[in-house]
Amino acid sequence: MSGAVGREAVFPTRQSLGLMKSKLKGAETGHSLLKRKSEALTKRFREITRRIDEAKRKMGRVMQIAAFSLAEVTYAVGGDIGFQIQESAKSARFRVRTKQENVSGVLLPQFESVIAENANDFGLTGLGKGGQQVQRSRETYARAVETLVELASLQTAFVILDEVIKVVNRRVNAIEHVIIPRTENTIKYINSELDELDREEFYRLKKVSNKKQRDTAAQDAEILAKRQQEAQQAKAEESKGDVAVTATEEQAPSDVLGQEDEDVIF
Template identity: 35%
Template sequence: MNTENRYPVTASLFMLREIKNRQEKVNRGHQLLKRKAEALRLRGRQATTELAAIQGILGNTLREAYISLAAVKFTNGESNALVLENIGEAQIRVQRVPENISGVPTASLQIIEDMTVNDSLRYAGLGAGGHRTAETKKTFKKAIELLIKFASLRNTCLLLDQAVKSTLRKVNGIEKVIMPKLRNTESYILTEMDEREREELYRLKMVKAKKNFSQTLSKIKSAKKSVCDNSIVPPASPKESFESLAKIWPCTLMSSTTVSAGDFKPVCYPHNWEDEDLLF
């Protein structure tokens, strides 16, 4: 197996347990990240819908405000110098309120209207065009409120878009890199452990076969020694010698004998005997 697609670990039960625990944690984190991405997408779609609605209203409001401003200029003449000279404290202020959307820190802009501040232009238009001046002030006030909401929603949409992209990168990294590596590592450990088990079984079989062979060899040597001790009285015939030999080495390949023309010939000879083991 390619070592680039798995983690460099040793094949053991401890590492197999660790890999399985890591897989469980990675799967849990993967599910949580997917849920976070879905929640951020839902909140982003809501913010985008509100932003599109406010953008449409803001265009009409700004158009009406500048049309009313042109009407005031037509009625009262140029009043920019008067407005600039009488600038005081702002009646509308903006407060930054932190929010947390599915673990993503964002900030919304809240409008605070201070009614205690004196309006320096409250008597503007008393000579002529006072009604149009009041309408212009209301229209621009509404446009400012819409601009603040628009800026707040736009900032939220940008932050949520970046958060969704980073979360999806994490999800794809887990799916394409981390999880395949963990699966390959687990299969590698299982394969190595199976191979070691087969090797151990084969080794035990060879040890047992060698032990049985040594026991059989010791029995044959002891039997040969007893035959040599009893070789003073020879057997009466080749058939009796063959029967005594069959008692020493029982062989499945050996069957009944036939005697033709006075010669003893077995049907099959033990092919696995060495020359020093033959007694005839």
């Protein structure tokens, strides 16, 4: 996998190597953070899935009871009381409040049901007959609406978390299988090129050093030979001087007073 992603087109320098190492460290840190975020979101997603299953089962039971209570009201009153309820209800008794929950940086909306106690909706309905059945049916449908609001909140969070988890997992896979291997291959390439440059530089310095040593040795040998030649020349000149002095001494008279001079009269 790492060989298939290739490497980045960078010039192999020390600066590029430092940048790639910083990028690799950042990618590893980001991968770790995104991995933990994905795990936290997945855990919450599974919890919401379990709660949705429970809410749906509860919704089925509550709606079944509500349907039976409505049938009891219809039987007790003797007809449909929907028109009377619509005429009696002036203000909403059941309200929905919205808030947000932060889960690893993801804002999930939550719906809460609020019942206004002071609202007197269809308070006179069922005075003639069927009053208890009407009250019981109203409470049953209130619980059904509360369960419906809870289910809507869970379903909304389920959809949002599903999309966010997909995006986070794609980012985690991209960092793990593309960015990190490509950066590692780039670092390996830069290290290999720098090692090759170091070997070339070492070889060049070694060649230069050997050439300097050879040049120095040749110069030393030349100087030594010149000194020896000068010494031989000086010795030869000294030998010639000694020979000349000896020849002069042999040509000179051994005793000046021993010579006879006719002009000298004693």
